[in-house]
Amino acid sequence: MKTTQINPYLNFNGKCREAMQFYKSCLGGELTMQRVAESPMSATKTSQDSNHILHSTLVSDRIVLMGSDMIGNNLQSGNSISLCMVCFSDEEINKVFSMLAEGGNVKTPLHQTFWGATHGELTDRYGFNWVFNFSKN
Structure with a gap:
């Protein structure tokens, strides 16, 4: 059974490749990157x-x-980390996105992406950035 995950999503100012390769050397694992x-x-x-x-x-x-x-040119300490919620149903992503958006700011409404997922981004009422993703695959 698949379960919902919340994963850290780090934003870099042009240093993503370098940083992720460093983290791989420290933590092991498989690293994939798309330019x-x-x-x-x-x-x-x-x-x-x-x-x-x-x-x-x-x-x-x-x-x-x-x-x-x-993330763009406004990267600063505090907005460089988002919580990425990987959902496993349309119902779940719509429900949780709507609930967390209440009193917050929707940056990117839920929409279908070129990578085949439902995706959206928001800042919740407490100032935390959230990224949502649901892929039917």
């Missing part, structure tokens, strides 16, 4: 941005650590 240039987003980004990491995941037996360079 902006390898995604449909490449058409709307500068050549400098194309080498940035769109999404990375370090997975081992007990660890899931995710990271990206894609």
Whole structure:
């Protein structure tokens, strides 16, 4: 049976590849990375941005650590970590997203993505950033 997970999602200012490779050397596991240039987003980004990491995941037996360079230019201490909720049903992602959005700020409404998932982002009423993802696969 699949269970819902909440994983840390670290945002870097162009240092995602370096940092995630460092974490892999410390923690072990399998590291996957996707550059902006390898995604449909490449058409709307500068050549400098194309080498940035769109999404990375370090997975081992007990660890899931995710990271990206894609927070924008306003990266500062405090907004560089999000909680990523990996959901396992449409009902769950819609319910929890709506509940956490109450009194908060929806940054990206739930929508279908080019990677085949339902995805959304919000800041809750206490100022914490949340990323939601549900993939039917």
